[in-house]
Amino acid sequence: xxxxxxxxVFYIFTAWAxxxxxxxxxxxxxxxxxxxxxxxEQGQLSTDAVHSLYVLFGLDKQQPLWQQYIDYLxxxxxxxxxxxxxxxxxxxxxxxxxxxxxTLALVGVTTVVSFMVGTGMGVxxxxxxxxxxxxxxxxxxxxxxxxxxxxxxxxxxxxxxxxSFFPSxxxxxxxxxxxxxxxxxxxxxxxxxxxxLTILISSMSGWILSMxxxxxxxxxxxxITVAHAKGLSDRRVMxxxxxxxxxxxxxxxxxxxxxxxxxxxxxxxxxxxxxxVGFQLFQAVGAKDYPLMQGIFLIITLSVLAANxxxxxAYLVLDPRTRKEG
Amino acid sequence: MAISTVDLQxxxxxxxxxxxxxxxxxxxxxxxxxxMTGLIILGFYVLxxxxxxxxxxxxPDARGSDLIAAPSSAHWFGxxxxxxxxxxxxxxxxxxxxxxxxxxxxxxxxLAVIIGVSSGYLANTGGxxxxxxxxxxxxxxxxxxxxxVASILPSVSNTTIGLVIGLTSWAWGARVLRAxxxxxxxxxxxxxxxxxxxxxxxxxxxxxxxxxxxxIASSFVGTVIFAVxxxxxxAFIGVSDPTxxxxxxxxxxxxxxxALAQGAWWxxxxxxxxxxxxxxALSLLNFGIDEIVNPRLRSSGRIKGKSVRMRIGFTPVLxxxxx
Numbered sequence: 001x002x003x004x005x006x007x008x009v010f011y012i013f014t015a016w017a018x019x020x021x022x023x024x025x026x027x028x029x030x031x032x033x034x035x036x037x038x039x040x041e042q043g044q045l046s047t048d049a050v051h052s053l054y055v056l057f058g059l060d061k062q063q064p065l066w067q068q069y070i071d072y073l074x075x076x077x078x079x080x081x082x083x084x085x086x087x088x089x090x091x092x093x094x095x096x097x098x099x100x101x102x103t104l105a106l107v108g109v110t111t112v113v114s115f116m117v118g119t120g121m122g123v124x125x126x127x128x129x130x131x132x133x134x135x136x137x138x139x140x141x142x143x144x145x146x147x148x149x150x151x152x153x154x155x156x157x158x159x160x161x162x163x164s165f166f167p168s169x170x171x172x173x174x175x176x177x178x179x180x181x182x183x184x185x186x187x188x189x190x191x192x193x194x195x196x197l198t199i200l201i202s203s204m205s206g207w208i209l210s211m212x213x214x215x216x217x218x219x220x221x222x223x224i225t226v227a228h229a230k231g232l233s234d235r236r237v238m239x240x241x242x243x244x245x246x247x248x249x250x251x252x253x254x255x256x257x258x259x260x261x262x263x264x265x266x267x268x269x270x271x272x273x274x275x276x277v278g279f280q281l282f283q284a285v286g287a288k289d290y291p292l293m294q295g296i297f298l299i300i301t302l303s304v305l306a307a308n309x310x311x312x313x314a315y316l317v318l319d320p321r322t323r324k325e326g
Numbered sequence: 327m328a329i330s331t332v333d334l335q336x337x338x339x340x341x342x343x344x345x346x347x348x349x350x351x352x353x354x355x356x357x358x359x360x361x362m363t364g365l366i367i368l369g370f371y372v373l374x375x376x377x378x379x380x381x382x383x384x385x386p387d388a389r390g391s392d393l394i395a396a397p398s399s400a401h402w403f404g405x406x407x408x409x410x411x412x413x414x415x416x417x418x419x420x421x422x423x424x425x426x427x428x429x430x431x432x433x434x435x436x437l438a439v440i441i442g443v444s445s446g447y448l449a450n451t452g453g454x455x456x457x458x459x460x461x462x463x464x465x466x467x468x469x470x471x472x473x474x475v476a477s478i479l480p481s482v483s484n485t486t487i488g489l490v491i492g493l494t495s496w497a498w499g500a501r502v503l504r505a506x507x508x509x510x511x512x513x514x515x516x517x518x519x520x521x522x523x524x525x526x527x528x529x530x531x532x533x534x535x536x537x538x539x540x541x542i543a544s545s546f547v548g549t550v551i552f553a554v555x556x557x558x559x560x561a562f563i564g565v566s567d568p569t570x571x572x573x574x575x576x577x578x579x580x581x582x583x584x585a586l587a588q589g590a591w592w593x594x595x596x597x598x599x600x601x602x603x604x605x606x607a608l609s610l611l612n613f614g615i616d617e618i619v620n621p622r623l624r625s626s627g628r629i630k631g632k633s634v635r636m637r638i639g640f641t642p643v644l645x646x647x648x649x
Contacts, residue, residue, distance in 0.1 A: 010461065017462045021471070026478060141613075145605025147555055149562060150577065150598035156586055217620060256464055256498070260552070263469025267559055271581070281470065282563050285477045293477065297470045304467050 007312050011305050018301040022294050023072050027065075048083075081298070082291035084284075092295035096277065100299065102171055103276035106192050107265045108307075110199040115254055117200070118207025122250075123243045125208060126215020137212075140205035148264045152198045152271035159194060166194045169273035195272045199265045210253060214246035221245075248319055255311035259304050266300070361614025367607035374417065375424035382414035386571050397592050404592035407583045415571050416596050422572035423554055423604070426488040430553035433492025435546040438499030443538070445500070446507025447530060457504055463497035472556055476565045484567045487560060491553045499545030506541055510534055544615045551608045558601055573597035 075081075081092035125133045143151075160166045172187040218224065219242050227237045266278025273279060277296055284292040384390075390409030397404045403412035445456035475490050476482055510516060511534075519533050535542075560566060561574025562581070576597040580586075585593040 010458070013458070014462045014465050018466055021466070025475060141609050142602060142606050145551070145609055146598065146602040147558055147562075149559065150594065150601065153577075153581070153586060153594055153598070157591055213616070213620075256501075259465055259467035260469070263467045264555075264559075266470070267562070270563065281473065285473060285563055285565065288477070290478065293474050297467075297474050300467050300470050301465075305465060308465055 003316065004312075007309065011309055015302060015305055018298065018305075019073070019076065022298050023069060026290060026294070081295035084289055084292045084295075092291050095280065095292060096295055096299055099275055099277050099280050102274060103266070103269070103278065104303070106195060106269070106274065106276060107199070107262060110196045110265065111203070111258070111261055111307075114200045114204040115207055118204035119211045119247065119250055121204070122208040122211025123215055123238065123246070126212040126246070127219065127238045127242065129212075129216055129219075136208065140208050143202055144205040144209065146202060147267075148199065148202050149267040149271045151202045152195065152268045155194055155198050156271070165190075167191050171275040192274070195268050195274055198268050198271075203261055203265065206257075207250065207254075211246065211250050214249055215242055218242050218246045248315070251311065251315050251318060255308050255315070258307050258311070262300060262304055262307075358614045358617060360610045360617070364607045364610035364612075364614060367603060368611065371420060371424055371604055371607070374420040376421075378417040378420040382411075382417040384411035384414040386410060386415040386418045394588060394590050394593075396590075403596045404590065406579060406593065412576065412593060412596065415576050416573065416600060418570075419572040419576065419597070420600070422484050422567065422570045423557065423601075426484050426491070426557045426572075427550045427554040429485065429488030430491040430495065430557075431546050431550035433489060434496040434549040434553070435499060435542060437493070437496035438503055438545055438549075439535075439538075439542060441496065442500035442503030443507050443530060443534065446504040447511055447526075447534065449511075456500075460497045460500040460504070463494070464501060468494050468552075469556060469559065473560065473563065473565065476560055482565060482567055484570060484572075487557055487565075487567070488553070491556050492549075495549055495552055495556075499542075499549060502541060502545060503538060506538060507534060510537055540615055540619045544612055544619075547608050547612045547615070551605055551612075554601065554604060554608075573601055 079093050081096070084090055084092045084095050121136070125136050167190065171191050172184060224237060224241055227241045232241075266276070266281065268274070269276045269278035270282045277300065281293060281296045283289070284296065388410065390405060390411070392401065392405045393409050394407055395401060395405045395409075401411050401413060403416060405411060406415075441456050441460055445453040445460070447453070448456075472490055472494055475494070476487060479486060479490075516529060516533055519529050524533070557566075557572065558574035558577070561572050562577045564578055566572060566575050566578075574597075577594050580590070580593040580597075583593075585591075
């Protein structure tokens with residue numbers, strides 16, 4: 001089996017596993033969560049909502065478990081994720097599709113940019129080891145230990161205010177109607193600057209550190225010494241010899257830690273009340289909106305899988321060994 | 327998030343460079359400055375976790391008459407919208423944070439060792455299946471999964487949160503340990519042990535595990551960092567032990583009471599700094615472990631001029647800019 005085919009099989013398997021986990025989580029919880037929820041809502045739930053809750057939690061005793069599972073898979077193929085409670089009776093899929101573009105734009109762009117900039121800075125920090133660039137280490141260590149959302153709060157405190165250029169919350173000006181015109185896009189970009197900066201600064205430091213360490217490890221290899229001996233320019237040795245080899249583990253590290261990064265960046269949306277999936281997950285947790293929470297989990301997982309696949313393709317281009325083998 | 331080089335190399339399937347047979351020295355890692363700093367800060371936090379709730383000058387739940395007051399001699403970190411003392415809340419919160427971090431770290435590391443080492447050592451379909459399992463858990467975003475499981479549970483305590491985090495975050499450690507076990511399994515000394523008829527269990531416990539100590543320690547510290555951040559995040563979005571304070575709960579109230587809009591910086595700055603310093607201490611510890619495993623990373627006592635390296639069999643070469 002070729003490398004690519006093996007990866008595709010793996011992703012299909014993982015997607016199936018995520019769907020199955022999603023199916024079983026509400027069914028493994030002890031007790032009767034529906035009754036607790038009804039008591040909590042004090043009769044504010046309609047009978048339809050109560051019924052869909054029972055179906056969701058697998059407490060619909062009329063059907064055997066495997067039948068429920070097959071029904072669930074059948075629903076998913078139609079893109080049916082159930083009905084949201086908070087926005088009852090809007091389907092979950094509709095709620096998510098209104099917020100997903102915001103998250104894809106913000107988290108997608110910042111994750112890629114932070115990886116590229118961080119790796120670039122890591123190359124320099126590793127190559128110029130022992131100079132003032134080493135000062136970057138304590139700073140990045142500190143920044144990578146700070147929770148993203150807390151850093152967002154500090155950014156709002158410092159940079160946003162009534163008279164500031166940066167708005168402190170929302171995705172666009174209330175006065176602008178969403179659409180593909182200059183006014184809306186400018187407003188959306190202006191609102192996304194501060195959250196983007198927050199994610200960039202706090203997620204970049206991890207890449208700087210790991211790339212620096214890989215550069216340090218690689219730069220004592222024999223082929224680097226040989227490259228110097230050949231009289232190649234320092235810049236050429238750094239970029240084409242050291243950085244190119246140091247990059248590979250960082251790219252596979254990028255693919256592996258995507259799930260972790262996305263989880264952290266989603267929380268920045270909460271702080272900025274950014275109309276994306278993370279903010280919606282926050283609202284869903286507050287309102288105990290289980291169908292919406294599960295739908296969001298499934299969408300996030302599938303997006304991370306897709307991003308992982310793209311990272312694999314990049315690895316295929318960067319590392320010739322993966323193309324030769326198999 | 328920081329990824330240590332050991333992890334990256336091992337994750338990429340490359341054998342990590344083994345430490346050089348130096349003069350045997352006990353407690354070598356303590357002489358490392360980074361490890362020492364990390365351990366001292368960590369010790370301070372553990373003391374805070376044990377004695378913090380007793381030291382708190384006020385009951386963290388008690389309401390007072392000073393509402394949203396700035397830091398003063400009576401209230402070192404100011405007060406909340408109910409007049410609660412934030413300094414006491416931060417002190418009382420240390421215990422929950424340290425407890426959940428350690429519990430999750432222990433559970434996750436135990437799982438990672440069991441799954442990682444057995445999937446690396448058993449070269450059959452069982453090993454492959456375990457490896458596939460850890461890859462699946464690695465790709466599924468852990469934080470949203472933790473949020474969903476923790477918010478569906480009918481009641482949350484610090485113990486359940488620690489267990490949920492531990493049970494979902496072992497995959498990274500398992501992957502790194504598997505890669506390293508795979509590389510150790512082919513070494514001569516393991517072959518020799520097998521040839522002399524040592525049992526599989528003896529090989530795993532007495533031949534392999536001692537050589538994996540540094541990686542196990544590094545994955546434990548990494549998991550604790552992740553667990554602390556996850557727990558704070560959970561509390562920040564409102565999923566936490568209702569009977570206990572933790573730093574995320576403080577931030578939750580600060581956010582929901584619009585502390586920012588009221589200019590009450592003292593409400594969220596101390597708790598966040600406490601988290602950041604704890605995280606930094608753990609990262610320093612991990613760098614120290616990294617430098618033991620990979621001596622090239624040591625930044626102290628390095629040679630001046632980056633491209634001069636005296637090594638046997640090689641003529642030292644001067645880089646262009648050193649001439």
